[in-house]
Amino acid sequence: MSIDPSRLGPMANAIRALSMDAVQAANSGHPGMPMGMADVATVLFSQFLKFDPAAPKWSDRDRFVLSAGHGSMLVYALLHLTGYASPTIEDIRKFRQLDSVCAGHPENFLIPGVECTTGPLGQGFAMAVGMALAERHLNATFGDELVDHRTWVIAGDGCLMEGINHEAVGLAGTLKLGRLNVLWDDNKITIDGDTSLSTSEDILGRYAASGWHVASCDGHDFADIARALAEAAADPRPSLVACRTVIGKGAPNKQGGHNVHGSPLGADEVAAARAYLGWTAAPFEVPADILADWRSLGARGAEARAAWEARAAASDKGAELARRMAGDLPAGDDAAQTFAAWLDGAQKVATRKASEMALEVLTPLVPEMVGGSADLTGSNNTKTKATPPLTAADYSGRYVYYGIREFGMAAAMNGMALHGGVIPYGGTFLVFADYCRNAIRLSALQHARVIYVLTHDSIGLGEDGPTHQPVEHVMSLRMIPNLNVFRPADVIETAEAWQLAVAARHTPSALILTRQNLPQLRDAANSAGELRSARGAYRLKAAAAQRKVVLLATGSEVELAVKVAGALEGQGIGADVVSMPCWELFDAQDAAYRADLLPAGVLKVSIEAGVTLGWQKYVGDGLTIGLDRFGASAPAEVLFEHFGFSVEKIVPQILARLA
């Protein structure tokens, strides 16, 4: 089962050959990284990584994250060579073409063996922190017998230079995630040229200062690589291994320079590389003996998996782990019953508080929920009695103090969700969704069930002023495909949002919540036994007089819309109030439902304390009441009045349009 050391060189060259051939055929791509890290990857896969090509979703496999996702051919080559069903050699031949799963950057939703979608620099590394955290959490819950694996990362200079790296390193160091091992492709080259152009950092020194184990190796010396990886695996701290490599290793005239990073080698240099490497096989062909060596590696993992399957079958915890890893929710409707009882109340609370109330119901019932906040626990109201702290001393906890690390938190949550067995939710102020916006995007792209708790959602936060007042954020989040953006209007809609978010297996959700109190608008009479938010929008109040106006609002402005409707009805003007907590779910309804809510020939008016751009989709040439400028610093009620969010200022505008 163990590979003769003399075979490692040819095996690594198979990665190099496939990589340069695929990039050349596509006339697009990045040969430098796969060729430079081929030796390190060969040692990792042949001697360390626990994997079974026959079962890419086996829950106790090691996770391998190619954080430097532009080097995608590295992972495609590895998966193909080791015998995964996907990608096929045909896929690799069609690298970067529309009908191939071998996309420009590795995409988890196209290939089961790709653990996460990488390319946006720094985020693969940070997702790996989340995977390693999920592993320790599940280990603490299910024991070494069922959960005992590592997370291995290949990262480049870009991953380490990005700001998110500081957050990921700090989080991993504080949580002592010793099962996380990062192999840094230390090639001293970035796109612009030598790394010295832009950095003078002692990287190992920085990692050591954050509680990491650090090691170095010659990234082209198999024995030295194996030594360093063994050290990393043995150390109880997270590890960074600096693998000193030559970018594009094997391309005799281009290796070591920045031009080999992101362009095909060209036919001449490919030919020169083949000669240099002694590689005589035709393009996309791997000699049978070398392929056989690669294919033999899966046996170690297959054996481990068989043993694990036996343990899982014998364990009284096996079924529960399987449920969590499958992403199925626990059976029962206890939560729904509790929330239904709330309809009889009249709870005037901030929706951030309503969110906490909903979490107090859900977290005891859904043990895979793991919460947290980027240092705003008391403001985001994200911690419940069922979620004790998850710390280095006790990984069984369910609440992560992420620190002042919004981007790191979001990416870690992506990693936790993609690892499986965990439903992560985490909080920050809505305005700081900007800090983690690309990770939210990656939640959506990766189909990851991550729940963002975004509080302090408008000028309603008051005195903290425009730096902290979201204006464009709700609408901006609605722009991201496959993201459900909920802006609930009261305690009931908040509970509905949580139920829908937890149940959305392949879609992340953003819950947009107020700082200020909101009255309860929903009761049994206007709920009709339904989870009304599931349709995205619904008629909260039907016109009494002849309908001339439909008021559309979300969140804190639904209360105002109800008051405006009352004032209009007082003048004999019928007005519906439509609450629209989730546009994405509304857009998915059938045409008849949508047309019923938004009938033609009636003045439609939107009210939302944010930018109006976007509301025209629903109001057409109607009226948009919003805030198309930055806010100001003052108490909330002063600001709402000042910026025109009052019955007195809105009704005349509607009357003018009706005149």
Added chain:
Amino acid sequence: MSIDPSRLGPMANAIRALSMDAVQAANSGHPGMPMGMADVATVLFSQFLKFDPAAPKWSDRDRFVLSAGHGSMLVYALLHLTGYASPTIEDIRKFRQLDSVCAGHPENFLIPGVECTTGPLGQGFAMAVGMALAERHLNATFGDELVDHRTWVIAGDGCLMEGINHEAVGLAGTLKLGRLNVLWDDNKITIDGDTSLSTSEDILGRYAASGWHVASCDGHDFADIARALAEAAADPRPSLVACRTVIGKGAPNKQGGHNVHGSPLGADEVAAARAYLGWTAAPFEVPADILADWRSLGARGAEARAAWEARAAASDKGAELARRMAGDLPAGDDAAQTFAAWLDGAQKVATRKASEMALEVLTPLVPEMVGGSADLTGSNNTKTKATPPLTAADYSGRYVYYGIREFGMAAAMNGMALHGGVIPYGGTFLVFADYCRNAIRLSALQHARVIYVLTHDSIGLGEDGPTHQPVEHVMSLRMIPNLNVFRPADVIETAEAWQLAVAARHTPSALILTRQNLPQLRDAANSAGELRSARGAYRLKAAAAQRKVVLLATGSEVELAVKVAGALEGQGIGADVVSMPCWELFDAQDAAYRADLLPAGVLKVSIEAGVTLGWQKYVGDGLTIGLDRFGASAPAEVLFEHFGFSVEKIVPQILARLA
């Protein structure tokens, strides 16, 4: 002129008293930081900072940045006590109210003595890096006689934990910005509790690893503070001084705990603090002798300023420095004439290349332009012959290799623009605008002339796939108030965008540029001697047959719109083509102009390779052609066809709507 050391205690207590009084009166705010850092700030202002309250915009003043902006009362107290015209004591009494300039967080556009708007954590620090960089650049250009000042920062744990800090520290270390001195409020408390909850970092070790000088002091021992600040000032490297403080120092029952961070002390604790500090003056009153001590400090700066004024008047470079600092552009219309000549050509180039061509014209003429890229120089096309590298060895250069640090770059550019004397522009891929989105927002909020060069603007980038293909980004940027978003359609519109961006003194601009080539659409005949993009949108082609359709498009889709119009005209259907490079400028036109372009009763059709949400603003119930999903990995032309951006797929949809 120098203060008796025995007076420093009462002076610091004046800061504490004003801070707790203002927060108490507002019933909102953050007393912990101003009270904790009062002693450090007193030493800084009394012995180190170069400032003249009578001339808050004096160009050679030291810059003071309160990166921990939530402690805004610290800077308000300092500015008032030292005798700046703003804020007045009335402003402070009305802290956090609508009619006060003393907003919840310090805002540069409200108070001249506030150098930048802070609160979003980490960004004040990173803006200070940009200020220190601008200082060294101008020093290299204008000499010690005219430019010779420092940048001082007060930062909290949050500023240091955020990812952007890693980027800012790396940039400052590599560029050896020795005039940058950061005073870290090392109080071991964050909002969630003790810093050990979320971090275990050896912060000084990390800074040392990035080439910084580090020092420590007892933040409540005036002599020790002065010693550390003197060390920092003397060291040629950027400095971090860990000031060991007690948060809320002076509030006897609450100091040292996280509850003093962000809530008023309460009447009882305010009374207790007064007793503890021996402060007997009424709320908002400062004893005359203490005020006199504070007011005496400005004399040192006034003297320095007078000497500087004399040197500037005598220098042959004084007028040029004054021009740059005033933000006036150089006289002359050489650039406009060059661009006008382009109308006679037929240059088929990518707009990123057109941008480079425009920069080659502008950068020699506008010496205050300083460019850069976040490690994508060859892709963003941001470097010109007139902009040699700006490095630690030669600060007179005009091109910054920012490294893989989008957020750090954007914040640094904000600092450069706010420092004055520099018009910064910097590039990254449009999709990574997500990484620096909150800094772009702060450009807009702060009225900072920063120009973002955002290339690879759609599925037109091709094979890199959905992680790199912006879909929602153009529209999301349009949501940010006071940001001009340009998406030019050809080489001419690109040159126009650059002219408008450079001239927009109080507004940042985002230039959204293609990777792929676009034909030249504009010539002398359809330009009429105007900078047509200045109106935001214009009729590029008028209908020949009777007008039934108006096609609205931006950037690379304008070419397609022209082809669609041609196909429609071929069927006798008149179609205008309106190019809309900048929505914000179009919205500022008068109603007649807007109505002329978008006449009622005609089918309007938008074509843009991004999300459709938002286009309804202009097309009403017309047709929106766009991409409401993530992209894919394939050559650009394949993707455009696949996703419906072709004459064959668009014309039938229009005909169906006309039928």
